[in-house]
Amino acid sequence: MLSFLLHPIINTKLASASPIKLDATDVEEFFDTIINAQIEEINIPNLTVSVVSHGEVIFAKGYGYADYEAMTPVDxxxxxxxxxxxxxxxTWTAIMQLVEQGKVDLDTDINEYLDFEIPNTLEYKGWNSQVAPITIRHLMSHTPGFEDYMTDVFSISEDSLIPLSQYVREQRPMIVFAxxxxxxxxxxxxxLAGYIVEVVSGIPFAQYIEENIYQQLGMENSTFHQPLPNRLADQMSIPYRYVDGEFLKAKFEFFSEPAGSMSSSALDMAKFMLAYLQGGNxxxxxxxxxxxxxxxxxxxxSQHPRLKGIAHGFMTANMNGxxxxxxxxxxxxxxxxxSLIPEEEVGFFISHSGGNHFVNGDIFAAFIDRYFSSEKVAPSAPEPTVNMEQRSKQFVGEYYQNRRSFTTVDAFLSLMMGIIRVSVDDEGYLLANHLxxxxxxxxxxPGVYYNLSEERSDDYWGDFSTIAFxxxxxxxxxxxxxxxMSYSKAAWYESSGFTFLMLISSLLFIIGSLLYWGIKAFVHKKRGTIVLEVSEGSRWASRLATFQGVLTFIFLVNFLGNGQTDPVYGLPKSAFIEPSSFSVILDIIVSYGIVLVAGTVLVFSVIAWVKGYWKLAGKLHYTMFAMFSAALSWIFYYWNVF
Structure with a gap:
């Protein structure tokens, strides 16, 4: 997952290194040292790893406990x-099997294989313009143009499972890119590719994998089924997260089959790696x-000739040449x-629970450095191109992942994760803040930049050594x-800085006004004084503003409550637990209520000046209240909150 990309433009000399022999005894000692250190530092509860080389499994071992209560070691x-x-x-292996049989073509419109239709139109911002058909090659290279969701991907309830045929129809995301x-x-x-396997083969996807891959390779401890078949249920490792000094148990996670539901063991995955390293045999x-x-x-x-891209289902990288x-x-x-290194006939597999995103990549990078090392002379920094400073300025801004939602409330999450912020220093060098x-x-x-950091800087799928625009x-x-992964530049009005400034300002002013009016009413009541509105219109204006404050307060409480990250699962509960009907209805009432009342408050703010409601300070306050209500409503509309 972490890679080191060597660029011909960089003055790097590779010399013959003295790699350590890939010997089973040495490999075990190496992994025992590095994995135990990671277990100690990050509190990993269980981990499994296997290494294959030249047609053999030279190492396979478990670390930690599959079940802490029963003290069952990982096998x-x-x-x-x-x-x-x-x-x-x-899934891609299954697709290529069908390609071999002449039943599927990578460059044919996927609608030729589906029993429902994917539109060939761009569905973003109501454009509905015609685009080229989506092909299986697009699916394989992650370029079909679909938006993606961050919530409702995982679930801890078996009730959330629906058949694949129903999923691809009912959960289809919008096409937002050509x-x-x-x-x-x-x-x-x-x-969608997995469903094509199901339709073309005539048997359920999980069954197809079992009959056409597992059985051939002797992968007896693998399945795509959820929940696990009875024969495998007792073999499942229990996932844990280390929280406040103890390992807390998590539940079995459910998600869509072809994209990620497989459960397997290190030795089964070793068989799969050996098949690929031996020409499919x-x-x-x-x-x-x-x-x-x-x-x-x-x-x-590949998004650019300077960047590592995607093979037929595999991500490509270059480490130590x-x-x-x-x-x-x-x-x-x-x-x-x-990870496979075909030229060396070596494969590496690792899986664990309770760690973090970079653990596996760091261990693999250490493995590569030990057994496939290259002595490198430190590269000299490239000379800046002519007029770099002028070009760099056009790239300044905030960039959002294109793997995100554009049409659902999930879009709001793009303001909080996966952002790259680009600025320019006095010499025209780009400063990219990422992770x-x-x-x-x-x-x-022109338009291609190389990372000058001497330390490897991580990206989700590479080492962030090069960026291109x-x-x-x-x-x-x-x-x-x-x-x-790619990232598109946000307009100023959709940047996280502007959006959160407007959101926080609106919430503070509206709820602050509600609090002010409440305290004012309480003081008048204690003093026994009565404040009379000058007209029926002013009374309605005040009532609506108060109602808006109450709605906004409810929204804030609900937002903060649903947004709290679960310490075990690492996501807000709303991302993996189906909300109650009451919560859904409340969200709809509150969000639509805020928008509808905001419009009425705006009208009353104009009437207040025309008919002379209140004194000058009162009219100014009410007008600002109306403007902040409108700003909050715009945020709701733009980020699909309602």
Missing amino acids: PEKTLFRIGSTSKLL PGEVTAYSNYGTN YKGEKILKEETVQRMFSEQE KEIFQHAGGTMLYGTLL GVTNRFVEVE GTDSHGRTMLMTDGP
Whole structure:
């Protein structure tokens, strides 16, 4: 998942290193040292890992406990871990099997294989313009143009499961980019590919994987089924999160099958890796032809020639001069990484619960550095291009992930995660703040910048060594990195700074006004004084403003309550637990109520000046109240809160 991209423009000399032999004994000692250190530092409750080399499993081991209450150690052969999006590799394998059989073509409109229709139109902001058909190649390269959601991806309730055929119809996201133009990681796209497997083969997706991959490779401890089959249920590792000095148990996570529901063991995944490293063959059984495997190891999509991209389902990387084909996976509790080095016939698999996003990548990077090291002379910093300073200024701004929702309330979450902020220093170098770290970039060719940091700087799918700028389907400046992620520049009025300034100011003024009026009324009551409104209109204006304050207060309490991160699952509960009917109705009433009342308050603010309600201070206060109510309503509208 972490990669080091060597650029020909950088003056780097590689010398013959003295790599340590990939010996089973040394590998075990190495992993025992580094993994135990991670377990101690990050409090990882359970972990499993396997390494294959030249047709053999040279290492497979479990760490920690699959069940802390029963003190059951992790068994690399039988203990199952949820491997999240690493499951997608099985889905793409199934697709390529159908390609071999001539039943599927990667460049044909997917509607040719579906029993319902995906529109060939852009559905963003009511444009409804015609676009090219989505193909399986688009799905495979994460360029179908679908928006993506951050909530309702995971669930801890079996009741949330629906058949795949129902899911792809009812949960279809809008098409917000022209297919093939913008790389934006898409779970729905993979689910759609899995459904194509189901439709074309005529059998349920999970059954197809079992009959056409698991059985051939002898993967007896793997399944896509949820909940687990009875024969495997007792082998599932229990996920934990270390909170306040103890391991807290989490529940089984449910999510859509083809994109990430697989459970497997380290040794089963070793068999899968060996099949790919041996031209699709494992112990005489073939899951793919050798030419198909080579095709899957060929890059089919890169956002820019300077960036590492996507092969046929695999993410590509380069570490220590070695071409890596890999796929990471993450659930709320589990993290997984599978990496293949075909030229060395080596595969690496790791999965754990309760850690963080970067643990697996860091361990794999240490593995590569030890056994496939390259002695490098420190590269000299590239010379800035001519007129770098002038070009750099046009890229200043805030960039949001294109893997996000554009048409649902999920869009608001893009203001709080996955943002890259770009600024320019006095010399024209770009300063990119990403994942809490600011790195300095120099332009090496127009629109392409290289990271000058001597330390590896992490991105979700690469090492953030290079960024390139282009244009997305809507004409916005787009920042591109390695892998299936891209970011589009936010307009000033949709930046997180402006939005949160307006949101916080509106909430403070409206609720502050409510509090002021309440205190004022209380004081008058205690003193026995009576305040009479000058007219019936002014009385209604005051009542509506008070009602608006109450609605806004309810919204704030509900927002803060639903937005609190669960310490075990790492997400707000609203992201993985179905809200109650009362909560849904309350949200609708409050949000629509705020918008409707805001319009009426605005009208009364004009009438107050025309008819002379209250003194000057009162009219100014009411007008500002109305303006902040309108600002809050605009935020609700723009970010799809209602």
